[in-house]
Amino acid sequence: MESSDKPRLPRGVRLRYDEVRQRWTLLAPERIFEVDGTAAAVLQLCDGERDLGAIVAELASRFQAPPDVIEKDVIAMLAGLQAKRVLET
Amino acid sequence: MTAHQAPPPGPPIGILVELTHRCPLGCPHCSNPIGLEKPAAELDTETWKRVFSEAAALGALHVHLSGGEPTSRRDIVELIRHAAQCGLYTNLITSGVGVSAKLWAAMVEAGLDHAQLSFQGADEATNDRLGHYQGAWAKKRAFAAMVTGAGLPLTVNAVVSRPNLHQVGAFIELALELGARRLEVAHTQYYGWALANRAALIPPLAETQAAIRIVEEARAKLAGKLVIDMVVPDYYARYPKPCAGGWGRLAINVSPSGKAMPCHAAETIPGLEFWNVRDRSVGDIWRDSPAFNAFRGTDWMREPCRSCERKEIDWGGCRCQALALAGDAAATDPACSKSPHHAIIAATAEAEAEAGSGDIRWRSYKETVDV
Numbered sequence: 001m002e003s004s005d006k007p008r009l010p011r012g013v014r015l016r017y018d019e020v021r022q023r024w025t026l027l028a029p030e031r032i033f034e035v036d037g038t039a040a041a042v043l044q045l046c047d048g049e050r051d052l053g054a055i056v057a058e059l060a061s062r063f064q065a066p067p068d069v070i071e072k073d074v075i076a077m078l079a080g081l082q083a084k085r086v087l088e089t
Numbered sequence: 090m091t092a093h094q095a096p097p098p099g100p101p102i103g104i105l106v107e108l109t110h111r112c113p114l115g116c117p118h119c120s121n122p123i124g125l126e127k128p129a130a131e132l133d134t135e136t137w138k139r140v141f142s143e144a145a146a147l148g149a150l151h152v153h154l155s156g157g158e159p160t161s162r163r164d165i166v167e168l169i170r171h172a173a174q175c176g177l178y179t180n181l182i183t184s185g186v187g188v189s190a191k192l193w194a195a196m197v198e199a200g201l202d203h204a205q206l207s208f209q210g211a212d213e214a215t216n217d218r219l220g221h222y223q224g225a226w227a228k229k230r231a232f233a234a235m236v237t238g239a240g241l242p243l244t245v246n247a248v249v250s251r252p253n254l255h256q257v258g259a260f261i262e263l264a265l266e267l268g269a270r271r272l273e274v275a276h277t278q279y280y281g282w283a284l285a286n287r288a289a290l291i292p293p294l295a296e297t298q299a300a301i302r303i304v305e306e307a308r309a310k311l312a313g314k315l316v317i318d319m320v321v322p323d324y325y326a327r328y329p330k331p332c333a334g335g336w337g338r339l340a341i342n343v344s345p346s347g348k349a350m351p352c353h354a355a356e357t358i359p360g361l362e363f364w365n366v367r368d369r370s371v372g373d374i375w376r377d378s379p380a381f382n383a384f385r386g387t388d389w390m391r392e393p394c395r396s397c398e399r400k401e402i403d404w405g406g407c408r409c410q411a412l413a414l415a416g417d418a419a420a421t422d423p424a425c426s427k428s429p430h431h432a433i434i435a436a437t438a439e440a441e442a443e444a445g446s447g448d449i450r451w452r453s454y455k456e457t458v459d460v
Contacts, residue, residue, distance in 0.1 A: 010240075010242070011239075011240040011241055011242065012202050012203045012241050012242035012270075013242075014178060014202065016150075016176065018148075018150065020100050020146075020147070020148035021100070021148065025150065027150055027151065027178040027202070028242075029180065029202075029203040029205070029242050029244055029270065029271050029316075030151075030180070030203075030205075030244070030271070030273075030318065032102060032150055032151070082313060083312055083313045084316065085270050085271070085313065085314075085315075085316050
């Protein structure tokens with residue numbers, strides 16, 4: 001994934017807070033992914049407008065962490081979702 | 090009330106609603122019961138809407154709109170809209186036959202999330218013969234184009250059995266050509282019409298294994314491009330499938346007339362008391378209905394399930410299959426290699442596959458009896 005890529009959830013994939021179980025979930029065709037709070041924060045920024053660089057900068061500032069560390073984690077997470085066809089760039 | 094009160098069950102993750110048993114197709118591998126429920130017995134719009142609201146409040150995340158053919162319901166758009174408003178992820182399980190461009194646009198606008206389109210064959214002749222509907226192939230392809238054209242995720246569902254198992258590679262090509270995000274290769278499960286047609290449908294072991302290898306190779310090769318799920322043919326399996334993820338553990342199934350069941354075939358088990366959504370809330374049924382509690386958890390198990398290390402993986406397999414093949418719903422599913430009946434059913438399957446009957450009972454209302 002390049003820093004100019006603009007990740008987004010495709011149509012048919014929805015990030016939703018599950019009130020009953022008190023956690024974030026990613027709803028997809030015949031799949032439900034549990035999403036922890038950090039991952040949910042990343043996915044909320046994947047709006048197809050921001051590029052990866054902007055997402056990393058935003059998270060680095062919010063969590064006061066080094067951008068290179070954040071970038072590595074974010075790319076690993078997003079690439080995993082891309083392989084499952086629930087994230088597009 | 091008994092001395093041993095089981096803890097209340099966790100919430101269901103999904104609800105599968107058979108909105109109607111009407112269907113333009115006549116597939117012999119259909120898992121609906123032989124005694125199809127008549128249109129006059131179907132729930133009305135308001136009751137289905139209440140079911141969706143209650144299921145969502147209980148914790149269900151997905152609603153699977155199934156049948157029969159769910160778009161045969163005149164209120165399908167209203168039902169989708171309501172389910173979406175409840176926050177449910179809406180999955181339309183359809184033949185794709187009889188869905189006009191206008192109806193499709195209305196369903197998308199109402200909030201449909203995903204469409205799962207069945208194919209009975211990977212070419213026109215096979216598809217239209219097994220679906221028992223001339224012209225279905227063209228209509229299905231047109232439906233697929235509408236789904237991808239609207240940007241919605243498309244799943245191609247290929248139900249395979251002896252007459253079309255050799256097409257498994259072609260089904261993969263078809264899914265790619267149609268732009269599907271997901272392919273489900275569903276080896277026929279023998280319930281309802283499929284059980285009645287088993288001799289005409291069950292494939293030999295060697296062909297089954299070859300088909301599984303093709304799918305597994307494609308799945309690795311197409312990772313990131315096409316998600317491939319496979320429902321395995323359990324007569325030849327080593328371990329049984331955890332039916333519906335475990336009885337009363339993850340899923341609720343509601344028949345057209347409102348009967349709530351742990352799985353679509355549960356009615357075949359005599360002596361179970363099913364509650365109807367007309368009379369009770371989904372939450373009451375989930376927690377307290379005798380049918381949902383009958384085989385919930387592991388307390389009901391006998392040997393070899395009781396001491397099995399897989400008992401909370403397989404959950405004893407399928408109760409309906411235990412009844413159909415071992416004559417006892419509380420027995421180990423004969424699909425399991427630990428069942429004393431396992432060798433017999435695998436041998437029966439092989440013998441039926443070898444005999445190669447072409448005698449098919451097409452799914453229809455003609456055999457329906459009034460109840």
